[in-house]
Amino acid sequence: MARIELTGLNKDFAGRQVLSDINLSIAEGEFLALVGPSGCGKSTLLRVIAGLEPISSGSVAFDGEPVDTLPPQARNIAMVFQSYALYPHMKVRDNLAFGLKQHGLPRSERDRRIAVAAQALELAPLLDRYPRALSGGQRQRVALGRAMVREPRAFLLDEPLSNLDAQLRVSTRLEIRTLQKRLGMTMIYTTHDQVEAITLADRIAVMNAGRIVQVATPLDLYDFPANRFVAGFIGSPAMNFIPGTRRADAIHTAGGAVIGLPEGDVDGPDDIVVGLRPEHLTLDIDSVPAAHRLDATVRHVENLGSEAEIYVEAGGTRLCLRHFGRRLPDIGTQVRIGFDPARLHLFDARSNERIGPRHDTRVNAS
Structure with a gap:
């Protein structure tokens, strides 16, 4: 060979x-x-x-x-x-x-x-x-x-x-x-x-x-996708993207939502696009701090049997979340979704390049 x-x-x-x-x-x-x-x-x-x-x-x-x-x-x-x-x-x-x-x-x-x-x-x-x-x-x-x-x-x-x-x-x-x-x-x-x-x-x-x-x-x-193109192409359903502006330790979206940044966030441009994969969004928010929640409206539900893909609108942005529970919200329902800040992907809104590490430097990372 x-x-x-x-x-x-x-x-x-x-x-x-x-x-x-x-x-x-x-x-x-x-x-x-x-x-x-x-x-x-x-x-x-x-x-x-x-x-x-x-x-x-x-x-x-x-x-x-x-x-x-x-x-x-x-x-x-x-x-x-x-x-x-x-x-x-x-x-x-x-x-x-x-x-x-x-x-x-x-x-x-x-x-x-x-x-x-x-x-x-x-x-x-x-x-x-x-x-x-x-x-x-x-x-x-x-x-x-x-x-x-x-x-x-x-x-x-x-x-x-x-x-x-x-x-x-x-x-x-x-x-x-x-x-x-x-x-x-x-x-x-x-x-x-x-x-x-x-x-x-x-x-x-x-x-x-x-x-x-x-x-x-x-x-x-x-x-660790290098840019928005890779992030959106790899993964199904595709990664969600939320445009916003960095202010202090949070990103403020055009629709009024506030997304708290993870601790130790790296410096970068003010105009940022946040990426979140559907499996990293959840309807179970009991253990999620208020800074890591988004108010949303259910727009569409696809029940796939073993899981469901729920499409919501949050702060003027359409998002997809992957849900593994049997109880599904009705279309039009107001829900609150949570996310793990450690799972955020940050991209420069102008260059579309990734902000932060390009690969996992943690030992035995899961």
Whole structure:
């Protein structure tokens, strides 16, 4: 497996910048997810790494050796796309063997590689079936197996689960992660689904408008987003944002609400946006000091069975809170919600950058 390094990478399409100053290092055997909204450049970046798109400037290196001028076939990279692209007239065994035949590998070596992939992906009972006789998840495993038999230096997966139903996505991503760990593959995985990225990756690179805005472990991204974009993109439901002005040890919102700041709050600008995740807001306020409460009106309730998402309006701002109780307030009800000041995220209202620590410096932090 390869170590992949991208340095100062830029890509233009007809004079339009689609990738800007990409600097990224993927360790050998690492699972890295590229996430971001549609059009952010994540699939283009994957194609650049594979050699399917030329770069405008910068460099791509595998194990310290530049590969910028090498064609895709010389890079020994395997790609898996949204579409399985299996040959419908060929059985699974022949689909797996096709690329190996094209490269002139002898029959014995082809059989060995197919046997290894079939065992790893539990495809042995399916080798004599045609793709039409397979489920969506089984077809995706065959597509993975076809990449795996090439014994590539790295695997590039471009939203491979987007065509599967919700339940099948869960089981297939578990299979992908288990396989990656067992075989120690270097894997780069693009998705717009932040749940997939969080559950699969060792690290996540968040992209926006052709740039990488933060690279971190899933938990660090969730707990210490570098800016408002990352904070709003990572997490479902999305983080709540409340604009306000700092005065002494509190933030005063335009709607009249006062949010008490945590002890030891760092200095920063006067114009601030407070971020609060839905699970850090509560209707149970008995143990919450008055400075950490907000008066609100219930606007909408979504009962999801195991939990409910309650949408309220507080101080002119719409907020979502995650509630795990069975008793739910009626729409239009006046409620008081509480929050833990230690869970506040603070952002500069002008730059949208995070105020305060970018990562947890506490020992054994939970």
